[in-house]
Amino acid sequence: MARMTMIQAIRSAMDNAMERDDNVVVFGEDVGYFGGVFRCTEGLQKKYGKQRCFDSPINESGIVGSAIGMAAYGLRPCVEIQFADYVMPAFDQISQEASRIRYRSAGDFTTPMVVRMPTGGGIFGGQTHSQSPEAIFAHVSGIKTVVPSNPYDAKGLLIASIEDDDPVMFLEPKRLYNGPFDGHHDRPVTPWSKHDLGEVPEGHYTVPLGKAAIRREGAEVTVLAYGTMVYVAEAAAAETGIDAEIIDLRTILPLDLETIEASVKKTGRCVIVHEATKTCGFGAELMSVVMEGCFYHLEAPVIRVTGYDTPYPHAHEWEYFPGPARVGKALKKVMEAA
């Protein structure tokens, strides 16, 4: 075991995958010689050569489109989009191509590939370096969408994604790269070296896609969260003293319906937290899942705590970011109801 940051864990996942399978290739903007703007691919070109880890032109549709062709050939591309905000030019290739190659060819062609992208705010990135587009991907049938929340999961989920035979969107909460961030931006950052989930095996292992993790067992209210919001929820539970059961979804799609339904049926209350905008955000889907599966077990209306339906602001980052105070307020509100 080693202590790793999320960046090191992601790099270790690609290193392991490339070592085990010659068909794994890694490319994207600045990922080759330089090792990526967040350093996730540092050293991979030197170790595996330019044919397997290289810089790409600044063309996201080209990155994903060429990866589709490579995957159809038999490779397993793991490409990087520099920021999730930049993925939109590739959306056609993701949502109508990669996602449907297996379906439209009746399994004759398949496109096993991973599209990695740093997501979320909290780093003063402004409106084009802070967005969380997971709900847009979750709306598309034929792709899987993963959001890890810690180094151990990031490595295990990324290896599982690379080995998966379907296309996977892998969203890395960039505010978590160097430590678990609970939304208290005015306090010193806790490094991963001081967190249990910063313990990462050097070798190969996987964390299964489609399985949520219960980060904190509790009896009074279920909190559905993923990525950075897992730590915000933990802080809110600690600060309010409410016995919340905090579920880290890990995979947005396919969703772990059983874990969600079992927890809400147990607690009878539910708060949904995400950083993305509210309207048609993934919380809307989670709310529907809870209504469809757990309505008669509910003791209070389900509440969403999310980013506002505005572009991600620069100066007002902390007013926008759903921090522990807002989540704590929601927890109290569901506890006061009925």
Added chain:
Amino acid sequence: MSEPKPLSLYVPEPEFRPGDKPDFSNVPIPKAGSVRKPEIDVEAQDIHDLAYSIIRVMNHDGEAVGPWAGLLSDDEVKRGLEDMLRVRAFDSRMLKAQRQGKTSFYMQALGEEAIACAFARALRPGDMNFPTYRQQGLLLSSDYPMVDMMNQIYSNAADPLKGRQLPIMYSSKQHGFFTISGNLATQFIQGVGWAMASAIKGDDKIATSWIGDGSTAESDFHAAMVFASTYRAPVVLNIVNNQWAISTFQGIARGKAATFAARGLGFGIPSLRVDGNDYLAVYAVAKWATDRARAGLGPTLIEYVTYRAGAHSTSDDPSAYRPKEEFDAWPLGDPVKRLKDYLIKRGAWSEALHVQANEILEAEVAEAQRQAVKNGTLHDGPHSSARTMFEDVYKDMPEHLVRQRQEAGV
């Protein structure tokens, strides 16, 4: 200086609209055999002229002339003619089948059969085409079963694609035919990626990407050009310029003085412009470009100058936007007639043999249709089980789809 005029947006118009008498005498058509043939290791900068001219092999007298001639034996050319006749017979029957309500939609390749049929002969097993919807000639020049194409068109119980795709959006890995999208231009960059993979693996397979004149305006055309040139991908980039993108003429996708082939020059990609209705010329440039790709010399861009003689699809009525007489006036003629004249001039073919070949092919198509109809048609069925609708979305069906399938009761 005169007083500046207010600005005005220039919106190009085709020369002829319905009611006009089309006259292409002002279109420069170089003489057959007049365009030089460079070595395959040439640099793009040394063959700029080839992107602005038209490589032609067959002259008006039905003779093959010039440096691009002489690659195919008479038997090979006869096979090429039969391939084109097969496409024409297939198209004609499927067009009728759509009119008879056996399916929802069809797209024919009338007038541009030479391009896919001749190109197919320059490829090897293992190579991969990333086609558009008008390259049925690639499959019909191979041993892909015609009846499976019809099963797909009818979306019937034997459709290899289980009724999931619009008619003619075929897919066959074994026959080097990548699943057709329907979204334009997306395949152009995918073919480049496939070719990059072959190079990464140190294999000897090559890819071809196909696109129409109108779709070169898409961003993915640019993506493909950037990636192909940057990584010297072993790919042939084919632009079929059939003059019309549904109702918009090719001038809506490019400036008047430019050619589609010339787009390759800015990327340093050797670029050729060829008479797309000249089977021998198409084969010659296809051979040149595929040889380059196989030799590790990188991509080639080819513009095929042709004419879409039929409607865009069965949902289109070209009489609403272009003169009916345009194809007859088109200076590059009919690819089938031109190759037939060439073979007759060689003494290798005759009118009687031509009639006979057509009859045999029409019978072949009719027989395939009888077989396909037995498997069902779109409106009357039978189709694949509705249960298959939920399959192949993912390799393994996730819980939410299992629940939806149960809800659907299939």
